[in-house]
Amino acid sequence: MVAKIGYQDIRTRILERIRSKEWPLGSALPSEVSLAAEFKCARATVNRALVLLAEEGIIDRKRKAGSRVSDYPKKVSRIELKLVRTEMEERGLQYECKQLSRTFGAPPDWMVNEGRIEPNQQMLFIESLHLGDGKPVQLQRTWINASLIPHAADHNFDSIAPCEWLRADNPLCRGNYELHAVAMESEVAKILKLDEKAPALQLTIDLMRDDEVIAIIKAINVSCYEIAGAF
Amino acid sequence: MVAKIGYQDIRTRILERIRSKEWPLGSALPSEVSLAAEFKCARATVNRALVLLAEEGIIDRKRKAGSRVSDYPKKVSRIELKLVRTEMEERGLQYECKQLSRTFGAPPDWMVNEGRIEPNQQMLFIESLHLGDGKPVQLQRTWINASLIPHAADHNFDSIAPCEWLRADNPLCRGNYELHAVAMESEVAKILKLDEKAPALQLTIDLMRDDEVIAIIKAINVSCYEIAGAF
DNA sequence: CAGTGGTCTAGACCACGGT
């Protein structure tokens, strides 16, 4: 009895053939039926392998036309945007979050000008500092749309960060993320204990519920991002 | 005859229950068998939906223990690191790539100091500028390990960017990516026509073949990254 | 139209790991 072939094995063997240029970039793969015959397994098993490869951006699939190796294989990676708390815990650092300020009023000009929100909304603004072993790691500025999340006003964000509270209050809501390199404003630099105009990664999150913005978060980060993936 | 239920439908209905807090964060889901009974479909269909949700970081699954809603749902996103060429084409801009310089020799000090490569390797260094409609968009500095990719020396990277050539030459090799915010060096700023010390996103790619570094790319970017995903 | 991928089914066996 030969060892049974699994979808991971099929994926591996296909990858080998692509890497060895037996199946060059842009070339057509055999159909699922013929691959199943070759590997002596069910078509569903081949299908699972091919679906995986397509998700990874390595092959393109079309009905009738069949599967082919991407001529420009996408470099698709999975990125996990972790909470600062999670990152600190994974590194074994003591996590702490402090609320620095809290105000209520109209959205700031830039937010309206960038078209992120309508000017007539009332926003709860919280500035919070995240520390790892006492050292500043990230400054978060959170604007919560008080018209949509009125009960946010009842909360004190001294121990729980606004982003964590929002996540628990609105499980699984969508976010649009933008990553920018910015020069630090002097007040931010002071808080993070860095030089004025030091370069920093700034992540802007628009938190959406059915096309309505429930909150906007600006996270100014001291560290960097690391990703691993296919090239 | 009722409409047949597909795995996407099951995923949607599960998401609804999580969003409505019928199944709170951290709570256990019914087993695949009971869900299949409830939805009147095969277990494989439920399984496919649950595997999807697990990949999205929304639920955690363990044998015997069953599935439960992640207590801290991960914010997993897919990010596609596109070639500058691809990005320009998608935006309808004229893409162009110029080789600025090309030298050969030992790896630079920082590369050795950061432990990215052994000092005794010979590297081919190419500096190339990527333009969209004539405007500088990205500066790439590529070091190719000439010991591992000797035939790179035969190539002229005046029209084809080193990263594209490498990708075609080594299909599907792995890369480790790091994203940093940096202040531009004055020479770089001059080339990109920006202010000295302007903040920029710098992507560093270590290109690997079986634990050996075949190339290192530093891409200094003018633009930003945008991602969409679950919060 | 005909071949391809997309999906579902009903059943099966197995590995893992709480209890």
Next chain:
DNA sequence: CCGTGGTCTAGACCACTGG
């Protein structure tokens, strides 16, 4: 131990789309 998820099978029907 034994229930759970992980996977495979053989077969089926359908939707899409290229020729």
